[in-house]
Amino acid sequence: MKTKITELLGIEYPIIQGGMAWVAEYHLAAAVSEAGGLGIIGAGGAPASFVREQIRKTKELTKKPFGVNVMLMNPEADEIAKVIVEEGVQVVTTGAGNPGKYLADWKAAGIKVAPVVASVGLAKMMERAGVDAVIAEGTESGGHIGSATTMTLVPQVVDAVSIPVIAAGGIADGRGFAAAMMLGAEAVQMGTRFVVAKESIVHENYKKKILAAKDIDSEVTGMTHGHPVRQIRNNMTREYIKLEKAGAPFEELEHLTLGALRKAVVEGDTVNGTLMAGQIAGMVKEEMTCAEMIREIMTQAESLLKR
DSSP: OOOHHHHHHTOSSSEEEOOOTTTSOHHHHHHHHHTTSBEEEEOTTOOHHHHHHHHHHHHHHOSSOEEEEEETTSTTHHHHHHHHHHTTOOEEEEESSOOHHHHHHHHHTTOEEEEEESSHHHHHHHHHHTOSOEEEEOTTSSEEOOSSOHHHHHHHHHHHOSSOEEEESSOOSHHHHHHHHHTTOSEEEESHHHHTSTTOOSOHHHHHHHHHOOTTOEEEEOTTTTOOEEEEOOHHHHHHHHHHHTTOOHHHHHHHHTTHHHIIIIIOOTTTSOOBOOGGGGGOOOOOOHHHHHHHHHHHHHHHHTO
């Protein structure tokens, strides 16, 4: 399938893997790229040296394009931005801020840039700044979220900007892919579905929680202090929300989640870890390779779009 995004990024299918911290490392990124999508290394809060190592390991496993997601709140974001240029990365996605100060260097190096946006206003600002595309991410997605749904956000962003729009949030199969195309998107970004890929290094306990999730198992913490995070309900989310309702200060709440994502991803702590996952988790029922996932999604989507 050819779209503006496949042409822009040099990929076979308009499917981009989310840059999930602790999850999106070189095994997963390389597998997605090899399968014809765009694999992404999630820099998260990691140091620049780790990101450099991940880039080099990905190159050992695939010659196809892949990208790096830069969390702009990372204390080493400046250094990571330089590493991306030095290592010849072809695509950058960004989150948690404005990548404006890095754009000149990235564009000079021929890097394609696509920031995640949660509003029309931010999408228009990013277009003016000179990015190549935007990822319109709805509140259905896992991790840090905005308030608009994918169904409402994507078409409004498509109407507001002239650059390609990538739809994210609540997409896990060919039906979601086809719906995103109907809304005007040129590609989709998926996170939760790839968490349970066979190539994903995520702890089996975490994968099992996603595979067993029901439609009502999604919980959002952090609503009171303006930093909402979507995850699967567990002991940690219940305690967090109880403290929120009691008016606990932000510092106390932050202490509760310190290192919680690593606990879930690496250690398999599904009781007190942060099990970031989108509302679509209730639809994810099978562990597959990245190639099997992408093939299944594209086959279903193409059938639907031909109707």
